[in-house]
Amino acid sequence: MSIRCIVVTPERTELESEADYVSLPMDDGEMGILKDRAPMIGRLGYGTLKLQTAAGLEKYYVDGGFAQVEKNEINILTGTLVPVDLIDAEEARAALEKAREMPASKPEEAQIKDKAVAQARGRLRASR
């Protein structure tokens, strides 16, 4: 066991476990973390957090937020953390449809729409 992974949401500490390898869903793609990585702070996107533990591969959906890596410890701050098995694909698809129909006539509105679409896509992808 080499990396300690702690996920904190505003409600509680959701996850605290040890892993050999952690894959973070960054804003611009996935990023793998191994032991002794240099300290970093990163912005997370909407995607799947993967942990390679002794018990096997664990997958969670992460709803944006931040990751902070320091001294073989990963602190993840996010709004919600859901194990991928619990995500309803139908619901995610409906959310994506709804996000696609949002108005985008102004740049501010377009930005909000993009965010909603990205969120729904991340959820849908995680559910598969």
Added chain:
Amino acid sequence: MANARALDKRRKSVRNIRKITRTMELIATARYKKAMDRAAAVTAYTDKLSHIVKSLAASGTEVQHPLLQPREETKNASLLVLSSNRGLCGGYNASVLRSTMSHLKTMREEVPGVSIDVSGKRGINGLKFRGVDVEDQYLHFEDQPAYAEVEKIASMYLEKFITGKIDRLDVIYTKFISTSKQVATIETLLPLGSLGDDLDDEATTAGVSTGPSAEYEFLPSAESILEEVVPTSFKAKLFKCFLDAAVSEQVARMIAMKGATESAGDMIKQLSMTYNRARQSQITGEIMEIIGGVEALEG
């Protein structure tokens, strides 16, 4: 002297009420403890968040964001009032409503368009009674507000602020200071002004213990992280407001019910005394009657 039976009936009903208030006190205590734990959990989150903000500042990033800057002209403002769904919690709702009314008056003088959103049945009814139109109502926040629900409201306000539908958001809630002190507070959450006074305070305290001990690499860039940190800290702040309101409600109910239980006890004592006296005088009266009857027969 009052009727002994009527007094006894009254004493019984007071005793029943005391049972209810005592139970309510116990329930409020249990809920208060749970709510406190949740408030502690959100502190862990804000601590880590402020750590990130501190690291960003240390790396020389200029902290600037549209959500942080006040608008030149405030045309439309929103007011969010956090009250409780249930009563029997002392002056909790009254103090929130009192500060709402006075704040609303000053706000209406400054800002042309003010809309009011209220969470909690008591607040909605109280404002309706005072002739204030409420726009959005939330009834689903009890003693454990869920972050997912609060986030929805937060995103809605963020959306409104970014698209320019509102220029300011004030929140009125009961701040929890200690078990014996909760104050109705008005806070301007949008624009954020700075990344928060309490966040800064926490940052300094957290800095002593953990401190940015390393030079961080920012991915994809410090600016991009900042862009995300600001809305997140707004959401965390709003969530903290909801949690504070929930904790304060339970404390207020606990104290109110404790007072009620105590005065019910006093009342029972008083009633028992009057009842015993009434019973005694009734017996004395009956004895006198019997003695009188016997003497009349003998005579």
